[in-house]
Amino acid sequence: MLGRVSGSPTVAVVGGGASGTLAAVHLLREARARAMPLEVVLIDQYGRHALGQAYSTTDPHHLLNACANKMSGLEDDPGHLLRWALDDGLDVSDSDYLPRRTYGRYLRDLLAGAEEWPARVVRRVTGTVSALTRERGVRVHLSGGGRIDAEAAVLALGNRSQSARPPIVDAESPGYVADPWVPDALAGIRDGAPVFVLGTGLTMVDVAVTVTRAHPETVVHAVSRHALLPRPHIRPVPPPVPTTIPDGPLGVGDLLRAVRLAVRDNGGDWRGVVDGLRPQAQRLWTRLTPEEQRRFLGLAARYWEVHRHRIPPVTAARIADLRATGRLHVLRGRMVRAVSGPRGLRVQVGADGAVRELDVGWLVNATGPGADITRDPLLAGLVADGLVRPDRLRLGLDADPGGAVLDASGDPDDRIFTLGPMRRGSLYETTAIPEIRAQAAALAPRLVAAVVSAPRRAASTG
Known part of the structure; x- marks a missing residue:
């Protein structure tokens, strides 16, 4: 049993990649602003805390897909990454694409810098979460029998395993x-x-x-x-082009027509149009009916992704x-x-x-993220227990606009939250750092409110 190691209130973050790290960083900054003691338990299956899947690569030729001036981990400080890189002795400009392993080091430094021992600390736990239960607060169960008791929990699980399992006769083949x-x-x-x-x-x-x-x-x-x-990106990066999407009922056909017209009016330059649509993407997604969202996934999603990412x-x-x-x-x-x-x-x-x-x-x-979250054992168990429910497309978890997961009845949980790729079904564009850091910043005060309102329990040292 892991229990607690301090008398401070605890938030458990399930998933140690970029989503979990940025949630922890913004939460710790919010706690510091309120002079509030807090322990964040960051749980990662492989012990890749702050790196996750994307930034644990050791290949220096794996680069970020966005330039340095767009990849700050802090919502209120867009130049933070660039200053960190220059302070670290890197010869980098705002339009350069850093190695992903360098960005992983940045996230680790960002997380360490958010700690303020002993009042605000991060406990890094390596393990697999097998279940969550609601016992006054949230109890996080680990494979092998350990558990973590917390006032609140964040499901920051990132992209799930590949969407397709190839028909291979010998899946145990070393190749x-x-x-x-x-x-x-x-x-x-x-x-x-x-x-x-x-x-x-x-x-x-x-x-x-x-x-x-x-x-x-x-x-x-x-x-x-x-x-x-x-x-490919090009240099210099063209400025975003505002694109007007008509009000009223919206379908995939309407969206495609508007984009084609905008590209034509922009002299055939689609990059500026795509980048101009990005701030609207989540709002446009929510304007589509469930049927039109499914139509987009079947007909247009792949074309959007190769131009957007x-x-x-x-x-x-x-x-x-x-x-x-x-x-x-x-x-x-x-x-x-x-x-x-x-x-x-x-x-x-x-x-x-x-x-x-x-x-x-x-x-x-290399087929990309899984298409049905209920194939994940942890999420399937949470759905079976009624603690969460999939979004209507089963791409992620159903949540309210602030990130509180919805239970089987559609009621928001006041102790369990989510962000990042887990909100793909409701927001669609939610896997890149700018969207994740915005969600983390918005979630931080809500987590603090959950912690403050929770009944206090005795600290466990077991």
């Missing part, structure tokens, strides 16, 4: 990488054998960059339904070079199945009514 973000998952891909990647999005780009640098003969085959690659110019140049030299092949189609083959695995790919076979040494699942 199959089910999750490329598990620590050292790509470390073994250094033998020069061909690599098959399921997916052509941002994760595929990272995989291709890593494995082709690890061996000069590695060739990557990537497949997806649309064979769309993330578009772009890659740095240097990364785009690397991908273009790999394609030009025959080391990256992007295939439009679907994977039929994978079986044992002479080089490790034989992958069957269906495209244009035909099936082709590729003999590869490695198969990497």
Whole structure:
């Protein structure tokens, strides 16, 4: 049993990545402003506190997908990251794209700087949360029997596991990488054998960059339904272009027409239009009916994502070079199945009514975040217990506008909250740092209010 280690009120943050870290940082800053003692327990499955999935990479060629002047972790201080980088001796400008591992170090420093021992502390716990129960406050249960008692909890679970499980005959094959973000998952891909990647999005780009640098003969085959690659950023960055979306009932067709007209009126430059739409994205999403939201996901989401979530110019140049030299092949189609083959695995790919076979040494699942949160054991248990419910698209958790999760009856919980990718179904654009830090800042005073109103319990030292 972990219990408590101090008499201070406690908030448990489940998930130690960017969402959980920014929630903890803004909460600690709010507590300091109120001269209030507080303990934040930050729980991460792999012990990657403040790094999470995105920023735990050790590859220096994995870069942020936004420039430094847009990636501050503090909502009220947009220049904070750039000042930190300059103080750290980095030669960086506001339009540079930092390595993601550097940004992970920034988040760790940000978290450490928010502590003010002994009044406001962060306890970093490595473990898997198996359940939450409501016992006066919130009790967080860990696999193996430990527990943490808190006045409130934040579900900051980030993106869930891959949305598709490929039909592979031997899922235990040493050449199959089910999750490329598990620590050292790509470390073994250094033998020069061909690599098959399921997916052509941002994760595929990272995989291709890593494995082709690890061996000069590695060739990557990537497949997806649309064979769309993330578009590149350009320099100089064009200014955002305000786009007017008509009032009244809104459908996907209306949205697409408005965007096409805006691009035309902007001389064909779509980047400024997309960036101008970003501040409206959450509001526009909520204007769509559930049917139109599903239509958007089926027809337009992939096109929006490759234009909205772009890659740095240097990364785009690397991908273009790999394609030009025959080391990256992007295939439009679907994977039929994978079986044992002479080089490790034989992958069957269906495209244009035909099936082709590729003999590869490695198969990497890079299909992106899971499509149904109830496949996650923790979330499935919370749904079964009635503590939370999925949003209507089952992409995340249903929550009120302030981030309090809704229970099975649709009532907001005054002790359990969420932010970041867990709100994708209700907000859609909620996975990037600017959106997450805004949610963290708005959530902080609400968490403090929950802690203040909670019945005090005796500290446990067990």
